[in-house]
Amino acid sequence: MNNSWRFISTIAKKEIIEFVRDWRTLIALIVIPLLIFPALFIALPLLLQSEAAELDALELDVIWQGDINEELEMAFNESGLNVTFEAMPGGLNNLSDTGEEDDRLRTEGIEAIFRLSQNETEWRFSILYLSTSEASNEARNRILIDISAWESDVVNGTLVEAGLDPETTLDPVIWDGDVSSADAATKGEQAGLVLSMFIPMVIAIWTASSAIQPSIDMTAGERERGTLEALLCLPCSRMQLLAGKWLAVATITSAGVAMQIGGLLFAISFLASSSIIGMPTISLTSMLLLLSAVIIFAIMVVAFELALAMKAHSVKEAGSLLGPAILFIIFPALFTQVINLDGIESWWFAIPLVNILLALRELLLDRIIVEHIVVWLLSSIFYAGLAAWFAARQFKREDLVASIS
Amino acid sequence: MGGPLLTLTGVAKNFGEVEALTHVDLEINPGQVIGLVGGNGAGKTTLLRLMAGVMEPSNGSILFGTKPVSTMRAKLGVVPESTGLYSRLTAWENIRYHSRMYGISDEVAWNRVSHFANRLEITESLSRHTKGFSRGMRQKTALLRALAHGPDILLLDEPTAGLDVTSARTVRSLVGQLRDEGGTVIYSTHHLAEAQQVCDRIIIVHNGTIRADGSPSDLLEMTGDTTLENAYVSLTSDKARPRNEDKSKDGRLAKWWRRFLTGSTPELKEVGEDE
Numbered sequence: 034m035n036n037s038w039r040f041i042s043t044i045a046k047k048e049i050i051e052f053v054r055d056w057r058t059l060i061a062l063i064v065i066p067l068l069i070f071p072a073l074f075i076a077l078p079l080l081l082q083s084e085a086a087e088l089d090a091l092e093l094d095v096i097w098q099g100d101i102n103e104e105l106e107m108a109f110n111e112s113g114l115n116v117t118f119e120a121m122p123g124g125l126n127n128l129s130d131t132g133e134e135d136d137r138l139r140t141e142g143i144e145a146i147f148r149l150s151q152n153e154t155e156w157r158f159s160i161l162y163l164s165t166s167e168a169s170n171e172a173r174n175r176i177l178i179d180i181s182a183w184e185s186d187v188v189n190g191t192l193v194e195a196g197l198d199p200e201t202t203l204d205p206v207i208w209d210g211d212v213s214s215a216d217a218a219t220k221g222e223q224a225g226l227v228l229s230m231f232i233p234m235v236i237a238i239w240t241a242s243s244a245i246q247p248s249i250d251m252t253a254g255e256r257e258r259g260t261l262e263a264l265l266c267l268p269c270s271r272m273q274l275l276a277g278k279w280l281a282v283a284t285i286t287s288a289g290v291a292m293q294i295g296g297l298l299f300a301i302s303f304l305a306s307s308s309i310i311g312m313p314t315i316s317l318t319s320m321l322l323l324l325s326a327v328i329i330f331a332i333m334v335v336a337f338e339l340a341l342a343m344k345a346h347s348v349k350e351a352g353s354l355l356g357p358a359i360l361f362i363i364f365p366a367l368f369t370q371v372i373n374l375d376g377i378e379s380w381w382f383a384i385p386l387v388n389i390l391l392a393l394r395e396l397l398l399d400r401i402i403v404e405h406i407v408v409w410l411l412s413s414i415f416y417a418g419l420a421a422w423f424a425a426r427q428f429k430r431e432d433l434v435a436s437i438s
Numbered sequence: 439m440g441g442p443l444l445t446l447t448g449v450a451k452n453f454g455e456v457e458a459l460t461h462v463d464l465e466i467n468p469g470q471v472i473g474l475v476g477g478n479g480a481g482k483t484t485l486l487r488l489m490a491g492v493m494e495p496s497n498g499s500i501l502f503g504t505k506p507v508s509t510m511r512a513k514l515g516v517v518p519e520s521t522g523l524y525s526r527l528t529a530w531e532n533i534r535y536h537s538r539m540y541g542i543s544d545e546v547a548w549n550r551v552s553h554f555a556n557r558l559e560i561t562e563s564l565s566r567h568t569k570g571f572s573r574g575m576r577q578k579t580a581l582l583r584a585l586a587h588g589p590d591i592l593l594l595d596e597p598t599a600g601l602d603v604t605s606a607r608t609v610r611s612l613v614g615q616l617r618d619e620g621g622t623v624i625y626s627t628h629h630l631a632e633a634q635q636v637c638d639r640i641i642i643v644h645n646g647t648i649r650a651d652g653s654p655s656d657l658l659e660m661t662g663d664t665t666l667e668n669a670y671v672s673l674t675s676d677k678a679r680p681r682n683e684d685k686s687k688d689g690r691l692a693k694w695w696r697r698f699l700t701g702s703t704p705e706l707k708e709v710g711e712d713e
Contacts, residue, residue: 036541043538047527054526259520263580265492267539268512432453434492 037276040269044277045284048251052285062243062285066293074300089113093144093172096137098122100151104186108179109147114172121148128159138163144172156187221314224301225397228313232297233393234366236290236327237386241362243289244335245355247282252342253351256433265434275339275428282335290327319396322406326396326413330389333417334362340424343433366390374398382408385416442467443591443622444489444507448498451484458484459646462498466591466624471617473637474626475670481646482626483519486595489624490516512540515589519596521580525569529560529579532568533586540587547586554585557615558608574605581612592616592623598632610636630666640666644674 053059095114097106099121109116122132128148137143138161146161160176163169189199218226255261264274301312315323338355345351369390372381382388388409395405444466451459459481466472466489474482487493488500491508502510523532530551537547555561558578563571568579577597584592594613598606613623613636627633633640634654642650642657650657650673654666661669 039541040539043535047524047535050531051524051526258522258525259518260522260524262492262518262520263516263522263536263583266490266511266514266516266518267536269539431493434487 037273040267040273041277041280044269044274045280048247048278048281049284052247052250052281058246062246062289063292066239066243066289067296069293070297070300071303074297075303088167088171091168091171093168093175094142095172095176096143096146097149098146099128099149100156102149102151102156102183105149105179105183108183109176112175112179114175116147121150128157129161131161134161135163138169144169145176147176219314221312222399225313225315225399228301229394229397230370232294232397233390234370235293235297236393237330237362237366237390238359239290239293240286240327240331241334241338241359244282244286244331244338245352245359247285248335248338248342249345249348249351249355251278251282252339253345253348257348262434271428272425275424279332279335279339279424282339283331286331286335290331313397315397315399316401318401319399322401323393323396326389326392326409329410329413329417333413333420336417336420336424340420340427343424343427343430362386369394374400377405379404379408383412385412388412441503443502445501446489446498447501449488449495449500450497451481451488451493452496457646459488459495462648464641464648464651466622468590468622469617469620470639471613471623471625471637473633473640474624474643475628475630475633475640476626476643477628477674480643482643483595484646485643486516486593486624486626489591490514490593512587513590515584515587515592517577517580517584517592517594517597519599521576523568523571523576523579523583526567528565528567529571529575529582530564532579533564533583536583537586542587550588551582551586554582554612557612558582572605573600574602574608577601577605577609581609590622592621594623594625596626596628598627598629606632630670634666642670642673645676649673 090113092113092115095109095116096119097109097116098119101118106116122134125132128150134146138146144162144166147158148161149156149158151157158180160173162173188203192199192202216223255264265271269277338358341354341358342351345354365384365386369387372387372391374391374395377391381391382405392405392409392413395402442465444464446462446464449459449462449464450457462485474485476482484493488495489507491500491502491506491511491514494508500507502513507514523529524535527535530548533551534544534547537544551564552561555564558581560575560578560582563575563579568576571579581594581597584594597609597613601609610632613625616623617638625633625637637654639651639653640657641648650660650669652660657666657669657673658664661672663669663672
């Protein structure tokens with residue numbers, strides 16, 4: 034085994050052993066990423082579904098003021114609305130005028146007040162409700178659905194009375210066939226589009242944020258604990274030390290990102306089994322390029338974070354430096370999501386961070402555009418080299434030998 | 439190698455405008471225990487770090503044999519003042535980590551360490567995590583770590599600072615054993631009595647310069663004093679330079695901001711007897 038690799042691998046191994054022995058950071062950086070997407074895509078919809086079912090089963094109390102329509106009353110009863118009839122209050126400017134009724138909605142356990150008034154030519158209505166109450170919103174929605182169905186019956190009846198066919202009169206321009214079958218994109222491509230909207234952002238933000246804690250611990254943390262001086266006395270060079278620490282942080286970060294992607298794929302396959310989303314179809318070339326893009330991005334981000342953390346004079350200062358630095362990842366990540374990829378100019382692929390995020394988006398859509406690949410690959414390698422150079426400068430500083438504690 | 443192990447020629451070290459060491463010429467010969475004695479901020483730790491090859495001199499040269507010491511760090515064993523142990527590793531894992539970096543197999547390192555661990559009465563603690571270790575245990579572990587690869591020179595920065603009497607005695611006894619076995623130890627300390635007890639040769643460092651270099655009897659002869667303490671006082675009679683406590687490399691803006699938010703010290707007024 035050559036000396037350089039022995040130094041680098043020994044340093045990295047020791048850092049990783051120390052890291053995995055701290056169960057709190059292990060949970061934060063490995064277990065949580067694994068669970069976040071299944072929780073988001075599987076548990077959350079299930080929770081929402083059960084909440085919606087619970088709301089559907091509720092019997093809701095509604096006051097009906099003004100004129101009565103039997104058909105509508107029957108529809109209300111079928112919709113689980115318990116109706117109590119009252120006379121229309123006087124002195125209203127219009128039916129939506131809440132008057133004194135808002136107190137009743139807040140205090141009397143009434144979910145909505147339905148007002149109906151008929152004149153010679155039309156019906157007028159309003160629903161008084163409390164938008165901050167879910168039950169009140171539910172009562173309003175059920176009433177609106179019933180009114181819509183009743184209105185449709187009224188319109189159809191009027192058209193039939195006038196000797197017209199309601200279908201051709203109301204919907205004279207019709208889409209022929211199945212709307213979804215007219216899309217030339219396959220299910221897999223559609224899934225790729227959906228994933229391209231958030232996977233690059235997730236990878237970028239998670240890589241940057243999960244590297245912060247180990248970067249600080251292995252640099253400013255070592256200085257503060259007084260372990261760096263002993264380490265610098267060893268026969269390895271500062272560059273080998275940096276490489277070892279970089280390898281450790283990159284391994285930990287990659288494990289976190291891999292767990293997150295694993296969780297995401299599990300959630301997607303779960304959704305695919307329910308036909309909610311298809312499995313993305315990505316060629317092997319795109320997969321390899323995706324992997325390269327993520328690795329180059331990780332080299333750059335981890336080197337940059339190690340350098341900033343090493344530049345700091347304490348763990349506290351390193352935290353203050355690296356915490357806000359994450360914004361430099363979040364903003365480009367959000368910005369990149371709205372850039373239109375069709376006919377995009379090549380120079381976009383030379384902008385730091387944006388280039389990798391755009392590359393990830395294109396590759397998830399399985400678009401292999403050689404010009405773009407050359408630009409993002411070369412520019413990213415250049416930026417990664419720049420970050421490594423900056424890190425090397427920080428690691429070569431002589432004052433590192435003095436511990437801060 | 440017949441000549442000196444370590445040769446310092448015209449060594450100076452500056453930190454910005456501060457001269458930490460000025461024109462140091464020294465030769466470290468094998469088989470000696472050498473004490474670096476001086477007050478706080480005298481330059482002992484800087485001199486040790488230069489000898490350990492982790493700092494480069496601003497002027498002059500430090501050679502291990504005929505090569506720059508920074509390229510020969512594998513021949514040195516260093517115990518910094520902070521000991522530098524990882525708390526989530528066991529004592530043996532800490533030692534093994536360093537010995538692997540020196541290219542020593544685990545078996546060889548274990549054999550060497552066992553030999554000294556018995557002497558330091560620490561064998562049973564080698565499998566324990568160092569998190570709960572006392573200062574004495576930490577110091578002993580760091581010593582074992584520095585010895586595991588069989589260094590030609592052992593550099594110890596204040597090895598007995600903060601230790602209880604028994605632990606300090608054990609450490610001193612180990613240093614004596616190393617000398618008896620022909621080892622070379624450079625030992626920085628504040629305590630003259632300790633240096634006198636352990637060292638064959640004492641180097642007195644004051645205000646970044648070497649004030650005296652010789653055996654305890656040489657120092658007494660040099661100053662004409664009867665005790666080493668008096669000799670030390672005579673040799674370091676000029677006022678110790680103020681230590682630059684704020685070593686931070688903050689930028690101007692950061693320094694200005696810190697000063698801006700720092701309240702001024704109240705002016706002291708003389709208080710009359712009746713006040």
